[in-house]
Amino acid sequence: MKLVLEMFIALAEQNRYRIVELLRAGPLPVNDISTRLRLNQPQVSKHLRVLKEAGVVGAEARAQQRVYELRPEPLRDMHDWLERYRRVWDARFEQLNDLVVELVEKEKADARRKKKH
Amino acid sequence: MPVARRSTNRTVSEVVGDLELVITRTIDGPARIVFDCWTKVELMTRWWAPKAIGVAGEGFTSDVRVGGKYRQVLRTHDGGQISFAGTYLEIEPPKRLVYTTIFEPRPEAGEVLCTVTFEEHAGKTNIRLHEKFPSKETLDAALCGGMDASLDQLDDLVASLL
Numbered sequence: 001m002k003l004v005l006e007m008f009i010a011l012a013e014q015n016r017y018r019i020v021e022l023l024r025a026g027p028l029p030v031n032d033i034s035t036r037l038r039l040n041q042p043q044v045s046k047h048l049r050v051l052k053e054a055g056v057v058g059a060e061a062r063a064q065q066r067v068y069e070l071r072p073e074p075l076r077d078m079h080d081w082l083e084r085y086r087r088v089w090d091a092r093f094e095q096l097n098d099l100v101v102e103l104v105e106k107e108k109a110d111a112r113r114k115k116k117h
Numbered sequence: 118m119p120v121a122r123r124s125t126n127r128t129v130s131e132v133v134g135d136l137e138l139v140i141t142r143t144i145d146g147p148a149r150i151v152f153d154c155w156t157k158v159e160l161m162t163r164w165w166a167p168k169a170i171g172v173a174g175e176g177f178t179s180d181v182r183v184g185g186k187y188r189q190v191l192r193t194h195d196g197g198q199i200s201f202a203g204t205y206l207e208i209e210p211p212k213r214l215v216y217t218t219i220f221e222p223r224p225e226a227g228e229v230l231c232t233v234t235f236e237e238h239a240g241k242t243n244i245r246l247h248e249k250f251p252s253k254e255t256l257d258a259a260l261c262g263g264m265d266a267s268l269d270q271l272d273d274l275v276a277s278l279l
Contacts, residue, residue: 091167
């Protein structure tokens with residue numbers, strides 16, 4: 001669970017989120033990320049460090065440069081968590097909807113009864 | 118731009134920023150009735166506990182005025198008790214409601230700020246619940262607040278039906 005929370009914070013920053021979206025297409029070195037997102041390299045390195053600590057990305061040395069790639073498991077954990085939260089609310093809202101429909105029907109019935117009298 | 122989004126059925130949950138969640142849903146009835154269901158204790162009792170995941174309502178109180186308090190006591194399928202309490206900050210029937218929520222077993226985690234808006238269109242109401250968590254600890258409390266065990270049970274039940 002802690003991992004999920006770390007990830008929320010890691011992804012909450014907009015540029016970090018953009019980096020994650022970019023890496024969905026495949027692994028990239030730092031300079032490619034900074035060129036494509038028009039961010040300076042130290043900035044990108046800083047964001048990558050946060051993402052790496054949260055377990056969202058991994059780094060690999062390839063031909064004299066470090067290539068960053070998305071690690072799928074943590075993102076899946078986060079979606080699982082969000083799905084659970086959604087289900088708690090979905091269960092509630094199903095009941096709320098039944099209740100509201102019942103109250104609307106009751107109002108209509110009351111109005112009809114009043115009309116008759 | 119949401120950081121993450123889940124949407125199946127009609128309830129949508131999204132992470133929209135640093136420790137902020139948004140849940141949306143359309144309800145088949147006018148906003149004034151939905152607002153009553155959200156605030157009047159005799160109506161709240163009838164829907165707040167998510168029975169589908171094995172959670173039952175045990176006691177609700179609600180003093181709907183600015184500065185008034187509410188409390189919700191729920192019981193999970195394994196007999197565990199969880200309770201939430203808070204204060205109403207803004208009451209604008211039938212459009213908007215702002216209140217705080219504390220997870221009582223862990224009050225040190227701080228208050229969640231909840232803003233609910235009810236927008237009516239053609240007899241239906243779009244609900245948007247925005248929850249702002251003050252810290253990782255509160256989010257943690259909300260997530261591990263006893264309901265997870267019930268969800269596991271629901272997963273088992275669904276799996277056995279498939």
